[in-house]
Amino acid sequence: MKKSLPIIIAIIGIILFIIYGRGMTVDKILNYTPENQFMTAIFILIMFLCKSLTVMFPVAVIYVVTGILFTPFVAILINILGISISFAYSYWIGYMSEGNIREQLMIRYKKLEKVDTLMKNNEWVATFIVRIVGIVPLDMVSMFLGSMKLSFSKYMTASILGALPILVTTTLIGITVRDPFSMEFIFSILFRISISGIAIFISKRKFN
Numbered sequence: 001m002k003k004s005l006p007i008i009i010a011i012i013g014i015i016l017f018i019i020y021g022r023g024m025t026v027d028k029i030l031n032y033t034p035e036n037q038f039m040t041a042i043f044i045l046i047m048f049l050c051k052s053l054t055v056m057f058p059v060a061v062i063y064v065v066t067g068i069l070f071t072p073f074v075a076i077l078i079n080i081l082g083i084s085i086s087f088a089y090s091y092w093i094g095y096m097s098e099g100n101i102r103e104q105l106m107i108r109y110k111k112l113e114k115v116d117t118l119m120k121n122n123e124w125v126a127t128f129i130v131r132i133v134g135i136v137p138l139d140m141v142s143m144f145l146g147s148m149k150l151s152f153s154k155y156m157t158a159s160i161l162g163a164l165p166i167l168v169t170t171t172l173i174g175i176t177v178r179d180p181f182s183m184e185f186i187f188s189i190l191f192r193i194s195i196s197g198i199a200i201f202i203s204k205r206k207f208n
Contacts, residue, residue, distance in 0.1 A: 040069055041078055048082030052089040052139055059083065059138060060170050067174020075171050080160065083167060087159045090139040094146025102147040111135045112144055123150055124158045131162025133199045138163075165195045 047062050062082065066075045094101060106112045115136070118126035127150070130141055145155055169192040176185035 037070075041074075044069075044078055045082050045085060048086045049089065052086045052093075052142075059086070060166075063167060063170040064174035064177065067171040068177065072172070072175050075175060076168060079167050079171050080164075083163055084156065084160060086138065087142050087156060087163075088152075090142030091146035091152065091155060094143035095149065097143070097147060102144060105140060105144045105147070109136045109140055109144075112141075115141070115144065116148075119145075119148065119150075124154050127155060127158035128162040129202060131159050132165060133202050134166070166192075166199075169195050 044062065044066050047065075048059075051059055051062065063079050066079050066082075069075070070078060106116065115126060115130050118129065127145060130136070131138075136144075142159070169188060172188040173185070173192060176182060176188050179185055
């Protein structure tokens with residue numbers, strides 16, 4: 001029962017997402033956001049946890065919302081803490097799950113077979129690359145790596161560093177989105193496109 005608990009919680013999260021979270025947008029999240037800055041930060045972190053519970057929740061939306069609501073440094077810091085919570089919980093689901101979850105994930109997401117091969121060469125580098133590329137949904141990768149019993153410290157450092165380029169650029173979009181004709185916003189978009197281009201290049205080299 002103890003090892004089945006993460007899966008049960010995830011299923012509950014998916015059900016709640018279907019009932020309440022479908023069509024979630026930046027505007028909808030902003031409408032629910034408390035006025036107090038501290039409570040807003042807690043709310044954002046809870047959103048990251050909900051993202052892990054539902055699996056399907058778009059993390060980029062949270063990055064943008066945080067960028068809108070906070071100063072650049074604080075926004076990036078909150079997003080790093082939030083995605084760390086998301087990574088840790090999804091890893092725990094995979095680590096604690098019984099049965100052949102690893103094989104099931106590889107059947108569902110074929111790219112994970114390449115990830116599995118890369119992990120045999122260098123676990124840290126493989127984790128870092130798969131986070132940058134984003135070829136498989138974040139939480140699915142986390143569950144997969146958790147099911148492999150990968151060292152938690154190795155997993156977290158590689159995951160956070162690999163997620164930083166997308167996290168920072170998407171947060172900057174939120175910070176500058178109120179003035180879409182400013183050089184800062186245009187630079188943020190171009191920076192985000194550049195990161196995506198690099199990710200596509202790495203994906204073709206490593207996963208095709």
